[in-house]
Amino acid sequence: MPDISIDFCGVRSPNPFWLGSGPPANTAYQAMRAFDAGWGGVVWKTIGDPIINVSSRYGSIDYKSERMIGLNNIELISDRPIETNFLEIAEVKKKYPKQVVVASLMVESKQAAWHEIVRRANDSGADLLELNFGCPHGMSERGMGAAVGQVPEYATMITTWVKEMAQVPVIVKLTPNVTDISFMAAAAKQGGADAVSLINTINSLVGVDLDTMVPRPNVGGYSSHGGYCGPAVKPIALNMVASVAHNPKVGIPISGIGGISNWKDAVEFMLLGSTSVQICTAAMHYGFRIVEDMISGLDGYLASKGMNSAMELVGKSVGKVEDWGNLNLNYKVVAKIDAEKCIGCNLCYIACEDGAHQCITAAPRPVGDLRHGTPAKHVPHVIEEECVGCNLCALVCPVPQCITMEEIDSGRGSMNWRQLQEARGKSPQCSMEELLAKVAKA
Amino acid sequence: MLKQNAPRLTPEQYEQNFADINPPLTRSQALEEGSRCLFCYDAPCIKACPTGIDVPQFIRQIGTGNVTGAAKTILNANILGHSCARVCPTSVLCEGACVLNLEHKRPIDIGKLQRYAVDHVMDTLQLFTPPASNGRKVALIGGGPASLSCATELRRHGYNTTIFDANPDPGGLDTYGIAAYKLRAEDAVREFGLVRRLGVEIRSNVEVDASKLPELEREYDAVFIGIGLGGTDDLQIPGEELEGSCDALTFIRNTKEQSFDKVTVGNRVAVIGGGNTAIDVVTAARRLGAEEIYMIYRRGEAEASAFEYEIELAKKDSITFVWQSVPTRILGRGKVEALECVKTMLGPPDASGRRGPKSIAGSEFRLDVDMVIKALGQKRKTEFLESISGLKLERGCVQVISATMQTANPKYFAGGDCVNGGGEVVDAVAHGKTAASGIHQVLEAAASARRTHA
């Protein structure tokens, strides 16, 4: 049996799955239910001076029959008194010593205020602190949350204040609403952060109600921009995690967040550099029970890869993310359609015809119905010499494994964009194609 | 009076028995079902629809909440999109062609989605605003699907159209012939509203006979023949005149025209035939309360022309199939008391390649029944058709040029069952469309020829 526990800044967690700071992690009652269900950690709903929320608060994006593939919220931090939250953390820690409780914190940008809240967090027995520098709405207008996370100097300064008091490792939670999140991660590191977590929600306006013409969510005829999360944000979060993992100026553990719904998503985050992962929307959608499959799925995956520990996954794919300029321009794949599997929907044809490079042909389908005999199978054809290998047809094909992208031997050695630029400098009379063709195989 | 009538049911039981066999989808069912559609390009369902409805497009429109747009996509291709949604044999048409079948998945429920879209607008939609009159008039004989479709298309070009229909209500067999659990007469009549709103005129209760033809030819620039077929062929056996022996179309018409408790049905019923009409009769008889029902066909199940799903329906209704048998006499004193049959075997293939049934001597048997309903093929309306000068018929079907549906008499065009010898509603609609463009083409060509001469 592989070991799915992790070590996060010296804190052991029974598994990498933590509830992210948000409504599912609001109370002791929820935290205990989550631990009973199998969660490894809980990042408490951000604690600070209690706020008042509006109603309604959420809006979402559905896709076809799938509900809530993207979720938007205009909720603020905890609306419960600071002392209640810390008392409950202490209670939970006492009952669940092996599980990880992270106290998420946010107060006004004053040293005394931060010192005070960190002191109380220390007393609560929380295993880790998470500084919420990410909330993109409501709090930022009051000089907190993303207002801090968007200014590197502030982020460094506040992290320094916290580190002056903190008795446990400190995670800085980053906002994605910046130009370069790895720069912000470096700023947190400079302030002494032991780890970073990302991403918080993305600035969003989720939609407009076409009947009332009021944007969603509707608060008495008006709305406000909010934060976007859920499955739809996963690729954005993955890219940001990878860029932080890549940045040599960071080099501290990452807790990955954003659109994680199952063990596969979690493994992807780990491969790109996350040690733990946090889940918020999926737990809001389906409840705590989703962790069951996360645990057994991760376990099965590790076993299938012959790995002994979940820690082996962390960062394994980071080195496979390269600058575009380092990619081999002589690598070539072309689309192959499996006529046996093809059902003749023609989606590849029209995608390539209108949306790509006009490399698939399909005969016009004859008129006719089953009363007049079974029609011949209708299979489009790839013109391989023309195919640029973009993947589009394989992506739109509804049949698993029907269109595959197969590597073809270009007969050439490897050459990337940087090397090509060099070669052009040396032989300006040659076209790029000639230069690429000249590269001999190693 | 029959020897023994089927027991009376309560009004609720009749309604339950004749309830929609394909109940309408709710909004969320439609969205879920529609979301399975792949939006194929040059989709096979379009190609398998005789009227070429852009199925993926209308399903997409349902998905975006543009249900009126979906209905327009359907109705612009097929004005009888409502009845087709409910009566088409979709498993051999659009749904049979759905690519999901090839993946051994359930095809999209196209019929139900189509109904969902059209139901939304059926009582209100003005499909298009007909242009000002182009000064030309077309008469249409018969008020069935073929004529309704032809008249609709002609209105797009500004033709004045007048339908002459022998029945009190429009719709042809949609109103009077299709099984009530698929389509009620009142829904077929409601559907006609879509056509009426386009300015199509209808003269109901007018049977056009030979004497009226000269007037039509004089008054109208073209005449469309959409008269369908006639009653059921006779059995040509003794006893057909007995009370309780009747014709399938009359029997079904009764279920569509009268309240169910008024329809005469025996307690034990023998139905002769192996086609879809025979199925409609046995299933109707069961729903009316008949307790013992036999369907007698001279060949075997495999040879029966009824669609597989129709036979399945009859099986679910616990009909007793009597394959490979032909009736020889109906017995009774004034009223039907029994049907005598003889077993058959399949002989050598005939000219059409089908193996003809041959009676087996000495295999006679008798079924005690109160009613015998013949559901053989339909008669052709040869007498009327022969009264139109120059028309060419083959085996009673009107011969036409398929691109224009023009008959051998250039003034006349034709479509529907009277041309194909009995097809589906959707075939009649398709014929009507082709005929309309044929009429337009021919009359335009004639007009431009006149202009160049002048």
Ligand SMILES: Cc1cc2nc3c(=O)[nH]c(=O)nc-3n(C[C@H](O)[C@H](O)[C@H](O)COP(=O)(O)OP(=O)(O)OC[C@H]3O[C@@H](n4cnc5c(N)ncnc54)[C@H](O)[C@@H]3O)c2cc1C
């Ligand atoms: C019992 C039965 C069940 C069927 N079930 C189905 C089904 O489930 N699905 C399906 O798709 N198809 C079904 N069909 C077939 C379908 O009904 C026909 O193909 C379709 O109605 C043909 O349309 P039409 O316009 O050619 O003729 P019809 O619908 O027959 O209409 C002809 C009209 O012309 C009128 N008429 C005839 N002669 C004259 C005249 N001289 N003057 C004035 N009016 C005249 C008639 O009264 C009638 O109203 C069924 C047919 C039958 C008989």
Ligand SMILES: Cc1cc2nc3c(=O)[nH]c(=O)nc-3n(C[C@H](O)[C@H](O)[C@H](O)COP(=O)(O)O)c2cc1C
């Ligand atoms: C309703 C709601 C409230 C949230 N509140 C907080 C919060 O108080 N503090 C915080 O750091 N993040 C908060 N988040 C952000 C989540 O912790 C998480 O970063 C984000 O939702 C992305 O993860 P997901 O896609 O799994 O939901 C909240 C998210 C939601 C949906």
Ligand code: SF4
């Ligand atoms: S991979 Fe791209 S270019 Fe090649 S056939 Fe598919 S869609 Fe066309």
